[in-house]
Amino acid sequence: MYKVSLSSGRNFVVLISIVLVLLPLSLPVGNIGDKPIDLTYSDLLLAISFIYFLFVGKFLASRNERKLLLISVFTFSFIVFLGGIGSILKEGDILPFLSSIRFAKHILFVFSAFLIYKLYRPSLDTLITYTGYVSLWLIVVLFLSDVFFNPQFPSSRWGGVFLGFETYGFPNSIAVFYSFYICFILILLFSKKRMLIIPILLLILGIIFFTFSRSGWVTALIVLLPVMIYSSLKSKRLIFINISLLVFLVVCISFFFDKLFPIIEPWMYKVDTITGKDITVSGRDLIWNEAIKLIYDQPLFGYLFFPFSNYVSGYDTPHQQYLEILYKMGLVGFSFYFLYLFYLYLVFAKAGWSGNLLRKVVVTSVSLLTLGIMITNFGQPNFSFSLLSNAYIFFLSLYYFVFLGELN
Secondary structure, eight states: OOOOOOOSHHHHHHHHHHHHHHOOOEEEEEEETTEEEEEEHHHHHHHHHHHHHHHTOOOOOOHHHHHHHHHHHHHHHHHHHHHHHHHHHTTTOSHHHHHHHHHHGGGGHHHHHHHHHHHHOOOHHHHHHHHHHHHHHHHHHHHHHHHHHOTTTTTSOSSOEETTEEOTTTTHHHHHHTHHHHHHHHHHHHHHOOGGGHHHHHHHHHHHHTTTOHHHHHHHHHHHHHHHHHHHHHOHHHHHHHHHHHHHHHHHHHHSHHHHHHHHHHHHHHHHHHHSSSOOOTTHHHHHHHHHHHHHHSTTTTTTTOOGGGTSTTOSSOSSHHHHHHHHHHHHHHHHHHHHHHHHHHHHHHHHHTSOHHHHHHHHHHHHHHHHHHHHTTTSOGGGSHHHHHHHHHHHHHHHHHHHHHHO
């Protein structure tokens, strides 16, 4: 139905890179101590980029490109330096140092994006087309994988199987990651004006809905709802489609409630945990209290990537991004890291907003995705989830370089 023209080997490499970054799987490589180590497929792209820069190519960079690359190197080096100090203070235990590299490596995806841009010069239309179509096909494979490889489907959580393999970070972290697919499909929908994309958009919404991840719900709604409301105001056809789908959903639930109840019941419970009398955050408030006490004791540089389980038995993380970074790096590291993210977002948004309407749509969609991620960071550590953080840095950087190239 949808055909992506690969006009050259260059476009094929760009496509494969996007597939690697958006693939919801990981590669288990072993353990360090009692901690499992997984690599995402996007990490392979980073490794290839490192080898290329080391042995093959160097590129001329513009002033703005060079500035982003240097700031990225500085931020990465500072975080790893803190981990190195932690290892020294822990009498040579390498775990804090490795933990700092594992956390900070997503920053280096700026270089992967730079390499892709300099070697293959993808246009904005190419990026929109490839990210959109890759997202569409990944969603179809996700759903069919549940149908054929999940024996408890449809009464179990959805989105946890991809071609027979368990998706990485299932269910909560991957549910937020799936909003990348929504973001890219919305941009593709605006660019190509193909209404047949909408059923697959609804399919990923269904998958996120039945992950029963509250963070996934919040992120998906933030990405989708403002765009759909705006689009409906501009298109009577979309208003008709939205109303028809709503009526169809209500009718189906009304007539087949008995059969659908085993699927809907977990959702009703999740909603009750955030709206009912007994509001719960799955016990995380107790972990957060312990983390806050620890941060209060060492606020400046934190605990230098010492394992959280050393201080709070049974937990590897505070299960909240902001507290986790404050614990690991203190106020100084927290400030460096989020100032870096803010700078990257700012240059991306500024470069994109100065162009045509399509560029502004890209900026708006990615901004909504960013907002969703930042809000759900209060409930889980999104940027510590390699799949999401790798993709976020890679795509913001790649769009930024493309925006700069078109402006120049």
